[in-house]
Amino acid sequence: MKHTAQVLRLTGSGPTRHKAFADAMGQVQRAAGARTTGVCFRVEPVGLEVVEAVERRWTERFLGLLFARTRQRFELTLKIEVRVASLDLDALDFTVREERLTPVQHALHMR
Incomplete structure (x- = not known):
């Protein structure tokens, strides 16, 4: 298991x-998973900072002059510090256990 700190x-x-x-x-x-080698199984936010917060407003009209309404959209840019716990599966040694079935057991397991 490996712990790393990242700023996203x-x-x-x-x-x-x-x-x-x-x-x-x-x-x-x-x-966080894209920047980590191995399998990322825990992502813990440590810090959060708002870099930019923008509210965009505009007026829409039906056919250019009827039924005016104000629309808005919010955009938020965050700087997040996270601690990532990951496991490298390629570095693990798996033991191989092989089963041998009798012909009757093999026939019963076939579908």
Whole structure:
């Protein structure tokens, strides 16, 4: 088992602040696993810093002049420090246990 520390910079966006944050946090496991050798089985956030938080607003109109409504979209860029626990399966030594079935057992296990 190996522990490593990583700093990830992730961006999330969504129609609300909560969904933008959830989008960014949903990328943590995948981003940490991509940078880790072996199988990543625990990702523990240690620190979080907001790098940039942007709210974009615009006005939409039906047919260019009717039914005006204001739309908004939130974008959040986070700097997340994580501690990753991983296991390198290639370095493990597996013991081989071979079974020999009798012809009757073999016929019963066939489908």
